[in-house]
Amino acid sequence: MSVMASMGSSPTKEVTAGSAGDLGEIHNWTELLYFFNHTLPECHTELSESTKRVVLFVLYLAIFVVGLVENLLVIWVNWRCSGRAGLLGLYILNMAIADLGVVLCLPVWMLEVTLDYTWLWGSFACRFTHYFYFANMYSSIFFLVCLSIDRYVTLTHASPSWQRHQHRVRRVICAGVWVLSAIIPLPEVVHMQLVQSSEPMCLFMAPFETYSTWALAVTLSTTILGFLLPFLLITVFNLLTVCRLRQAGRPDGRRHHLLVCAYIAVFVICWLPYHVTLLLLTLHETHLSLHCYLVHLLYFFYDVIDCFSMLHCVVNPILYNFLSPSFRSRLLSAVVHYLPKVQAGAGKRGSSSSSSTQHSIVITKEGTQPTAAGFYHHSTRNLQAPNASPSSVPQSLMAS
Template identity: 85%
Template structure:
């Protein structure tokens, strides 16, 4: 359900026993006691300290890499928004959402290090979880929009679509942000800072129907975050690859591999998270897990949750850095900010290299070079392509 549910120890805030037993619970202390004493009796050797160290390292790595990647994607797409690919608006918004997720990682990292003690107050308890979930849903929904829009544009849309596509995309992006801002509210409103020996930020639904609340929140998260988006992403990416292959494009094999990567990454990041979340929510209410399976799921839920955030690192690579168009715009941005003023004597002494640099800069700005210079086999600059999505390399959403 959420990161804050880590605070209830091994039970992570999901029901762990028969729903009828919850009638004897009158406050959060009873609830925590119930969660922590209803796991099946079996001995499992698992080191919490080792898990905390591993989680700290994972969170830190995802934070550093994801921060750099998504900032680069945002800067490049923002700077080139007027002449980039038609789908760059979805890519830009997805990078903003992924950056929002990445910015919450230091909080989860410190929470894990402090054994799930929450030190940042009641408002931060709710706002941090709200901010995380709003950006999580936004990232997933923008990925769905990108998959659908790519196929619609590729199949030769109507003239009306051609005229109004930019306006429609802006409206869709605004709608995604609004929807993503609303969806987390039922869960976040029940996030509370509870005081025990140490303060913890946990999901605290009404005690009399806690199991129902927990299951409803879990099911809504799974349906909206996976069961609906995954088939849409799969179907429209497969249709896009099929259309490109049927057209006999020489790059169709590369695009088919990219489509497989899009689908596989989404499944690998989110399927384990939702399966474990659903099993833990159902455990003790509708099903009873085997003793060792229950302990393993409770123990590794935090790690699975952390791995789900790898999409913030992989998305910029798949949808930006593998695209020749994006790499060209990135190099253009780098060259744009390099110092261009040189001493006159230096320019006379190295006229050939100067003309080469000049030709690169002009080419990167989208015009033909006016002077021929030595060829550098390692430099393959090209101007951003503003052609429709039917261009083969546009599959990577330049």
């Protein structure tokens, strides 16, 4: 949902500043919209808008349902075990909150696409929904960056001063990320307007005379801050982390290497097609000339690519949580905590024995002895890495 997304993907609704600059008789947005809807010659392509709307509806719905469940579970488990979730649990918790915010916007985009980009929720919702989406999108990406940097810093800086202040520093960084993510979308959101044409549409409507400048500035800032810079930092610090783990001689170094490759690959797969398409459409006619059919294909598939980028809300919980043995143990512990206990009528001794044994079997580590009933209240403490020598690598760094 960016400059191009707010324009809509139908060629009859495209509002490109480059075309406007070639039309001396057009002086405002109303005349320009009329021109595009009635007089602009189009390339004839055999692409079905109705089929695309059905596909988008299914994709949005699937991402919404799966992402909602996954991120709620991540938030629940990490919030419940916030004091015992490992060194980087704060970033993972905040990233899950940001991904949940993105997921909560999907029903609006789903209905908007189904209604052929007709906006039914008023002017305030037009701006607030886009703002809420952008703020959470940037937050999710920035927390990924923080996670990558902090993991490497913790591996290489084991000074007592850092050990004492690391939690406070992380809280300040998280607060700063939310503030920064709340500021970055403002230049774009202030130009979102509800336009009353044949039907109401929520569009990016910068001043007509400087539209191309605004569109290019917003697109470049989105690409640099939302992809290029984060990609560089995520790649560099994850690779440095892998090198550090190899130097430490970790026996599970291959697994960590594969995870790091997955972190980088998922980020590129989700975001690269989106930003390439956005840049091409923004630069078309003002800075470069694309073939008519290519332009139509880009506009047609833009919404699908935009929807595909939101898969990060589904993949992030898997990569950074569900693949972690530590998280799975805490999840089991949290679930066991709410399982119904054996009724006292079955006998005091039988109840105590069966319930405590059952809980301990589920959540204790191999080689440890089951404790008394109520063990599950403190089980996550027993799931931390064993005490290591100063030269070893903390297991909780890669558990997340």
